[in-house]
Amino acid sequence: MKTKEESTDYMKGIVLNLPETPGCYQYLDDSGTIIYVGKAKNLKRRVSSYFNKEQQSDKTRLLVTKIRDIRYVVVKTEEDALLLENNLIKRYKPRYNVLLKDDKTYPSIAITNEYLPRIFKTRQRHVRGATFYGPYSHVPTMYALLDLCKELYHPRPCRLPMTQEGVINGKYEVCLDYHIHNCAGPCVGKQTREDYMHNIDACREILKGNTGEVARRMKEEMMRLSDEMRFEEAGEIKRRLDLIENFRAKSEVVSNVLHNIDVFNIESEEKIAYVNYLHITNGCINQAFTFEYKKKLDETDEELLALGIVEMRNRYGSTSREIIVPFPVDLPAEYAEQAIPQKGEKKKLLELSKLNVKQYKFDRLKQAEKLNPEQKNTRLMKEIQTQLGLKKLPFRVELFDNSNIQGEDAVAACVVFEKLKPAKKEYRKYNIKTVTGADDYASMKEVVRRRYIRQEADNNPLPDLIIADGGKGQMEVIRQVVEDELHLDIPIAGLAKDSRHRTRELLFGSPPVTIGMKADSQLFRLLTHMQDEVHRFAISFHRDKRSKRQTASELDQVNGIGEKTKALLLKTFGSVKRIKSASAEQLQATLGQVKGHKLFNALHAGEDTGKDI
Known part of the structure; x- marks a missing residue:
């Protein structure tokens, strides 16, 4: 049993590392029972608000006092989160959720299997033989689809059961809907059944989201009407076509054709594998869980996924005859039929499972690194070592940068990172002594030479990696000094920038080659931060030096006027020019009688002030 403090720290770790994506969250009590289910556009922000x-x-x-664990499922849209929340609440009936007593669900669209099928809205999905589309959490979307089918294909709106014998024997009569053109009269043979069923099939395609063929036919009709100068009718077709092309009815969570299916995916590391499980019933996810295996004998992903499939199906009592997996798994043929989809709805479910397992893996890593920051830095050092092929971990990294304006006030800086953390006591500033004009390469040579000759002379540690704030040219001049002159074996990398002065790529080797990294990866962000730090340090030193040169003035030549007095004068008068134009009384009011008199005389020596002071 966890103490209150341990439980609080555990919950805080989960909340801090939640993803900022749409999804559903579940709160569990100390017995592992789900007591609340909610949806969120931003999981981290929503769950944080509870605390x-x-x-x-x-x-x-009251609810928060009962929470002992948090689970969540990430999805791609708010609508998916809404549907998933509805399904989970019905399944688990959590204590703190509002449960509808009539157990209404989101509406669906049904197409019956009658001789002349009907299309209508329903909340009941148990009509025998009917095909259902949805459910739709956004009811206007459902009505837009119904209206589209009605406007395009006029399925019969009446509820009268119709048989083939009744139509043949003339049992039915046309109604008002026929006269107002809402129906083509298939019940009395004014529209053939073949034509009617063709229209129903087109409606099925629209409801499935397969609108390509429907749109193609509509475009042809629109062009024909346009060629016939029937622009008003062509405009109406264009309006319907826009409605079709702008509508997206598909959902990763909902599909009319998927029922009683298990979905599995896996993400693997050196010592741990993560397995995600989704169960689909009546087109909805009603179970989602991610767990991990600690590897002991270098098990393959195929072996671990097979174990996970059996474990999850046993745990949740699944008897699904079909399982969706990313690759073939060694299971008995009679156990379940395996599907490895390449496209379509099943492929999207597999991708959703992959999204959840990646998110779980990422969150576990972030939680571990929050508790042990050294673990994160060790991982990143290992990643640098692997990416660059270094002989050892880069515990000490040194970066160099130059700064000058057209050769004036030329300076350079070296910053040091130990275990990827800034070691500010080790930072060093350098005035360029042997280079005249703006020659960055020569300046870099001077600084690197001075740095490592001094480090060796003082028996100070040398870096495991040198990084130049620049591309191939800067790397080469550093190499010439380090390897050719000083005969040191230190790996050298470079961080090149683009035309907008943003870090573009990491270079390494001789000759330098680009090391592939994603711009949004932790490692790339870390290297960018290191580059920004050396640039900041060099620029600040350059500004200080330039500022001192620019503020050097006649004040510096006056005995008794030190830095503090000079700062006081500049603060009071704003500039050297105003100080010089100040009266003796004004200077004495600021500095006192003696020092003010002395400064006034020094600034106006040789001038006829017209005053005798």
Whole structure:
């Protein structure tokens, strides 16, 4: 049993590392029972709000006291989160969720299997033989689809059961809908059944989201009407076509054709593998869980996924005859039919499972690194070692940068990172002594030479990696000094920037080659931060030096006027020019009688002030 403090720290770790994506969250009590299910556009922001005491209501405060664990499922859209929340609430009936007593669900669209099928909205999905599309959490979307089918293909709106014998024997009569052109009259043979069923099939394609063929036919019709100068009718077709092309009815969570299917995916590391499980019933996810295996004998992903499939199906009592997996798994043929989809709805479910397992892996890593920051830095050092092929971990990294304006006030800087953390006591500033004009390469040579001759002379540690704030040219001049002159074996990398002065790529080797890294990876962001740090340090030193040169003035030539006095004068008068134009009385008011008199005389020596002081 965890103490209150341990439980609080555990929950805080989960909340801090939640993804900022749409999804559903589940709160569990100390017995592992789900007590609340919610949806969120931003999981981290929404769940965090429960633990903000300033925003807590009495009911929320009571709920929070019961929470001992948090689970969540990430999805791609808010609508998917809404549908998943609805399904999970029905399945688990959590204590703190509002449960609808009539157990209404989101509406669907049904197409019956009658002789002349009907299309209508329903909340009941148990009509025998009917095909259902949805459910739709956004009801206007559902009505837009129904209206589209109605406008394009006029399925019969009446509820009268119709048989083939009744139509043949003339049992039915046309109604008002026929006269107002809402129906083509298939019940009395004014529209053939073949034509009617063709229209119903087109409606099925629209409801499935397969609108390509429908849109193609509509474009042809629109062009024909346009060629016939029937622009008003062509414009109406264009309006319907836009409605089709702008609508996206598909959902990763909902599909009318998927029922009783298990979905599995895996992400693997050197010592741990993560397995995600989704169960699909009636087109909805009603179970989602991610867990991990600690490897002991270098098990393959295929072996671990097979173990995970059996474990999850046993745990949740699944009897699904079909499982969706990313690759073939060694299971008995009679156990379940394996599907490895390459496209379509099943492929999207497999990708959703992959998204969840990646997110779980990422969150576990972030939680571990929050508790042990050294673990993160060790991982990143290992990644640098692997990417660059270094002989040892880069515990000490040194970066160099130059700064000057057209050769004036030329300076350079060296910053040091130990275990990827700034070692600010080791930072060094250098005035360029042997180079005249703006020659960055010669300046870099001078600084690197001075740096490592001094380090060796003082028996100070040498870096495991040198990084130049620049591309191939800077790397080469550093190499010439380090390897050719000083005969040191230190790896050299470079961080090149683009035309907008943003870090573009990491270079390494001789001759330098680009090391492939994603711009949004942790390692790339770390290297960019290191480059920004050496650039900041060099620029600040350059500004200080330039500022001192620019502020050097006649004040510096006056005995008794030190830095503090000079700062006081500049603060009071704003500039040297104003100080010089100040009266003796004004200077004495600021500095006192003696020092003010002395400064006034020094600034106006040789001038006829017209005053005798």
